[in-house]
Amino acid sequence: MKRTNDVSLRGAFCATKQSLIARRLLRAIALAMTLLLIASCAPVDLNAPIYDYDTRVDINAWATIPAGMFLAGQAAEPTMIDFDYEMMVTDVTVGQYVGYLNFALALGDIKIEEGKVLGYYPGDEFRGAKHELEIKAGDYILIPLDDPISRITYDGSQFQINFSYANHPMTNVSWFGARAYCQFYGSRLPSELEWEKAARGAADDRPFPWGYEIARNNANFYASRDPFENMSSYGSRTTPVGFYNGRTYNDYATLDSASPYGLYDMAGNVWQWVGDVLPKFSDRFMHGGSKDTYDMDLRIWVRNSAPPFYYGPDVGFRCARNP
Amino acid sequence: MQFPKDRFNYLFKSTKGLILVAIAMIAMETAIFGMLSGPMAEYGVRDIVVRALKMDLVQAEREGRIIILYHSIAMAVVAIETYMITSLLKMKEFYKTAVRVLITVGYLFAMIFGMGFAYWGHNWAFHGLYIAGLSLIFFAGVLLCIALWPWNREYYLTDKNYARTKKGFDLERAAFFTTALTTVLSALFGAVPGSFFGNGFETFLAENIIRLPEKTPMEYSVIGHLHIMLALIAIMITLIIGRWLNFRGILHKIAMPLMILGCIVLNLGVWGVVTPLEPVAHMIIYVGATPSMLAALFLLIWSWGDLARAGTAHIQKPTFFHKLAALVRDPLKFGPTWQMLFMNFTTSGIGIFMAVKLDEIFRLWPAREERIELTGHWHALSAIIATIILFYYGDMLGLKGKIRQLYGWCIIFFSDIALAAVTVFEMKRLFIGQAVQQPLVNSLMYAIDFGLGMLLVLLAVVMIWRLIDLFKKKGRWAEETGHELSEEVAK
Numbered sequence: 001m002k003r004t005n006d007v008s009l010r011g012a013f014c015a016t017k018q019s020l021i022a023r024r025l026l027r028a029i030a031l032a033m034t035l036l037l038i039a040s041c042a043p044v045d046l047n048a049p050i051y052d053y054d055t056r057v058d059i060n061a062w063a064t065i066p067a068g069m070f071l072a073g074q075a076a077e078p079t080m081i082d083f084d085y086e087m088m089v090t091d092v093t094v095g096q097y098v099g100y101l102n103f104a105l106a107l108g109d110i111k112i113e114e115g116k117v118l119g120y121y122p123g124d125e126f127r128g129a130k131h132e133l134e135i136k137a138g139d140y141i142l143i144p145l146d147d148p149i150s151r152i153t154y155d156g157s158q159f160q161i162n163f164s165y166a167n168h169p170m171t172n173v174s175w176f177g178a179r180a181y182c183q184f185y186g187s188r189l190p191s192e193l194e195w196e197k198a199a200r201g202a203a204d205d206r207p208f209p210w211g212y213e214i215a216r217n218n219a220n221f222y223a224s225r226d227p228f229e230n231m232s233s234y235g236s237r238t239t240p241v242g243f244y245n246g247r248t249y250n251d252y253a254t255l256d257s258a259s260p261y262g263l264y265d266m267a268g269n270v271w272q273w274v275g276d277v278l279p280k281f282s283d284r285f286m287h288g289g290s291k292d293t294y295d296m297d298l299r300i301w302v303r304n305s306a307p308p309f310y311y312g313p314d315v316g317f318r319c320a321r322n323p
Numbered sequence: 324m325q326f327p328k329d330r331f332n333y334l335f336k337s338t339k340g341l342i343l344v345a346i347a348m349i350a351m352e353t354a355i356f357g358m359l360s361g362p363m364a365e366y367g368v369r370d371i372v373v374r375a376l377k378m379d380l381v382q383a384e385r386e387g388r389i390i391i392l393y394h395s396i397a398m399a400v401v402a403i404e405t406y407m408i409t410s411l412l413k414m415k416e417f418y419k420t421a422v423r424v425l426i427t428v429g430y431l432f433a434m435i436f437g438m439g440f441a442y443w444g445h446n447w448a449f450h451g452l453y454i455a456g457l458s459l460i461f462f463a464g465v466l467l468c469i470a471l472w473p474w475n476r477e478y479y480l481t482d483k484n485y486a487r488t489k490k491g492f493d494l495e496r497a498a499f500f501t502t503a504l505t506t507v508l509s510a511l512f513g514a515v516p517g518s519f520f521g522n523g524f525e526t527f528l529a530e531n532i533i534r535l536p537e538k539t540p541m542e543y544s545v546i547g548h549l550h551i552m553l554a555l556i557a558i559m560i561t562l563i564i565g566r567w568l569n570f571r572g573i574l575h576k577i578a579m580p581l582m583i584l585g586c587i588v589l590n591l592g593v594w595g596v597v598t599p600l601e602p603v604a605h606m607i608i609y610v611g612a613t614p615s616m617l618a619a620l621f622l623l624i625w626s627w628g629d630l631a632r633a634g635t636a637h638i639q640k641p642t643f644f645h646k647l648a649a650l651v652r653d654p655l656k657f658g659p660t661w662q663m664l665f666m667n668f669t670t671s672g673i674g675i676f677m678a679v680k681l682d683e684i685f686r687l688w689p690a691r692e693e694r695i696e697l698t699g700h701w702h703a704l705s706a707i708i709a710t711i712i713l714f715y716y717g718d719m720l721g722l723k724g725k726i727r728q729l730y731g732w733c734i735i736f737f738s739d740i741a742l743a744a745v746t747v748f749e750m751k752r753l754f755i756g757q758a759v760q761q762p763l764v765n766s767l768m769y770a771i772d773f774g775l776g777m778l779l780v781l782l783a784v785v786m787i788w789r790l791i792d793l794f795k796k797k798g799r800w801a802e803e804t805g806h807e808l809s810e811e812v813a814k
Contacts, residue, residue: 025729025732025733026732026736029736029740032773033740033770036766036769036770037766039762039766040762040763040765040767041762042762043759044758044759044761044762046758046759074383074525074527076383129536130536130602131534131536131681131682131686132536133682133686149756149758207382207383208382212382213382214382222365231765232761232762232765233761233762234758234759235758235760235761235764278536280536280537281534281535281536283534283686283690286689292757293691294360294361294364295364296382299382299383299385303531304689304690305534305689305690306687306688306689306690307686310687310688310689312689312757313757313758315689
């Protein structure tokens, strides 16, 4: 009986000469997968050197957006904003944010606890809707200090900038941190509509701030092959604000990609927080796409959202103000 | 004239010919339009394809284009399932012919003119023909329901091995009927908002509005429609596979009522999202999904048992390894249920995990992350359904020996590698930060591209072989012309 079983067992696996094919295939695939797995564990050097380019765009400049109609959203709905307002020509930079932190710390507006910079927020009205988070009055995270990708450090008395990021957009900043910055300087986060109008202008329904089509050298997006990108290790990194202004940096020629009102980086580089707080919804919106998203997310009307305490390496902001 | 006439008759009148045409159309569409997004866009392939094919892609219409693309592929899949049903189940010849003519013309119109409208400028005549195509498919669905009417005594069963009532009412046929009927109704559930939003500009992808706290009934209807249609296509392919493998016995008797119950409750839950039942609709959906998935599990248990039994019939006391060897001996018969099991990792498991941890984990991340998870999740389910169809098609082709092994195992390995990578990609934020993810993302993308690419190569080889075969006077096509799937059901 045993013999019969042995023979049959051999037969079973060998009837299966065919399963030999499967085994060989499996072995080859397992080898390939192992190699891929090893490759995927390669460490990423977050401190890899970066180019230091001066874009010659004034980071303190503001553009005036005049009152009037514009075409809002994907459906290009005629929409009125009946007041003039101003918006920063560039995203708030790391250098500007460090300046704010040092001022605010000196004035006692912010505090540092457990590796985080905290600031006060008066809270949202909580309606108890499905998935709504309760945002009570209190201190909330503005930026983390203990995150390895943070571009700002604190030496016990002063905030310092890491590396050559002074003219890069401020990242790893929560909605609270963006709001606190703008408020500190007497401005505010733009509303979603204000942001859209500033990006699109009033003349047409363009999907991108510069027009209807997108090229790799229009903006910093995923796999856009800019000088700050290395897809085999750290991936995409931010470009200095105003980088896509038609200038050539070493051999890399950019297209002038300002919006009709002269704002830079309204598509790509970093998502930008906007100020709207919707009832029954604790998330805050972001616009503009980022260095880590495909070009489709750079279309002006595309929304992203996250809870107000979220921060990430591709999230920044700029401010708006009334003239 | 005999040459084209014979080929036309094979391709458009025989079951296997019709399935071949639909698979070829899907393969072509997937190959061409798959090059417009994701890594293909990243590598610059999209720009070449757009220029070479003179496509006219307006940025604001991307969502509308994608919706037409999904629909045209889905219609061809529905057509394949319909061909299988009409060949596997008894029905009047008139209905069989009418259903097949309508759905063939319908999906070809939807695919050719829909894609023409979406990707090559807005020729509104094309749009009209696209809608006409969808309408024909709808009408074919109505006729299919009539053809499947299970209360017709002609279709009552006498064999006690199958799920039936005491009087012989065929519960498997009733399950097919229920799925077909609810598919038709759920198509309407999408047609209404489709007409409402379908001006090409107000269109949206469900994953982009999923977080908004307040949605209109029309928006809920779109979200419900896409979920239920994919679920129903999955339920129908499960029933088809069960019939092909000749699912029977006690598990069949338990599974079929569960399938009917699950299908009905699932649909009620989904339709409920546009009613005041919305707050509890998800609970109803879970209640409906459970019996449906249990029924699929019973098919899996029975089928694995059957394969193991049949493969060890010659051994007096088969060991576990004998049974295991027997189970995996025929990848085409093992593959469909294996993929159903694998689906729990790529789709159901992920879906349940997300639902359970939504507020605790996923809603704390940006919406874009959630969008990646949702999109990956249903792409994975669609791909699994496609591979199950390909297993069955491999069997229909009469593949034998090493070719059968190679074809079957290639589908299993390549698709599972790709889908496993997609699943890890969706969930990567659970274990890796955005700033250090690139090496992992690269590896996952290679795995996905390799897996899907090799699957498409395999499919291309089969399609080229079948194309060459069509030029032979007495090729395989000539043998297949008269074949019906009901004659090839496992004994």
